[in-house]
Amino acid sequence: MSPQVHHVTHPLIQHKLTLMRQKDRSTNSFRRLLNEISMLMAYEVTRDMPTSMIEIETPLETMQAPVIDGKKTVFVSIMRAGAGFLDGMLNVVPGARIGHIGLYRDPKTLVAVEYYFKMPADMHERDAIVLDPMLATGNSAVAAVDRLKETRPKSIRFVCLLAAPEGLANFHANHPDVPVYVAAIDRQLNEHGYIVPGLGDAGDRIFGTK
Template sequence: MNNVIEMSHPLIKHKISLLRDKNTGTNEFRKLIEEIGILMGYEALRDLPLEDVEVETPIETCMTPMISGKKLAIVPILRAGLGMVNGILALVPSAKVGHIGLYRDEETHEPHEYYCKLPDPIDQRLIVVLDPMLATGGSAIAAIDFIKAHGGKSIKFMSIIAAPEGVERLAKAHPDVQIYCGNIDRQLNKDAYICPGLGDAGDRIFGTI
């Protein structure tokens, strides 16, 4: 799967290990999600297009590179994806933020949309979809389907923990989307939770366990 990138940076791996610990409290968990978002975003955005612009330094005027074209669009999948937003905004404060709300049927594990609001014009932006957990892949596929239906073309997906089943399903459904994973775990269990995983990311971010 050429469109899948698993992170190898020691800081990312270390912080993911802290996330996994059931004794990590809500405040620390939230900070770690944001910090990992910054580190992963640094890698995922390394191919942003640049253009030379004229800048006057205290010494002279020069041509120097800045990000070109329409700005970035960050689209978290509600609600857990919200935890990663500030990490990306720390890197690109001018980014626009959209939201996609999905809920998972507890019997079929399939996603259903309840909210979708995207920056306009979405077709001219690089879109980074955020969800800390990539389990079955259903929510990620549905979110990207919605974005493409609204005209989105250039899309990346970022998850902190992923199951191999979800990675394979998403990569096949959207081979044009680059998938960035902090760690690809062992497998899904019978309840479609990632093993060893870190539990429910949304509950741990928002303290609703």
């Protein structure tokens, strides 16, 4: 496995992911589990975030203590499924800014088509964390990071729930400098470009649209 792939194997994450995979899981339950997993994964992806020291007063004395600057972090949601990952991340880093990249996958070519792009100002001062539950063919992830790099953020990380080996290979062939944080690497893609065994279409299961 590439050193740029961080496989997050915490038992709580793996347990909740197993529940999410079940085909009879309700929309409400699926959404709640994704929120919980995204909170847990937020701890992993922010593990080495830089901190600065500030002076505070405890009930007993004045001291220097570390804080992170959440406003320098940008969660970049790849619409629409990335929205399901976003709330849990914000519960952990509530001061983060939010960017959106709207992409859909052409059903015939599987090529990512952009329809929306909005980022905070001064991206050169910010660390970007890209969110999308599924890294399947990798085409959407590649297109999103291509576009994001035009804003020249300080750093980029990509967080997903599931990945296919083909998608990881495609992503890192195009962006070898961007680390990927993933809860599970499944067997392969099927002929329709879906991850198997997978969990189905994440967007449809989050929003109850199928």
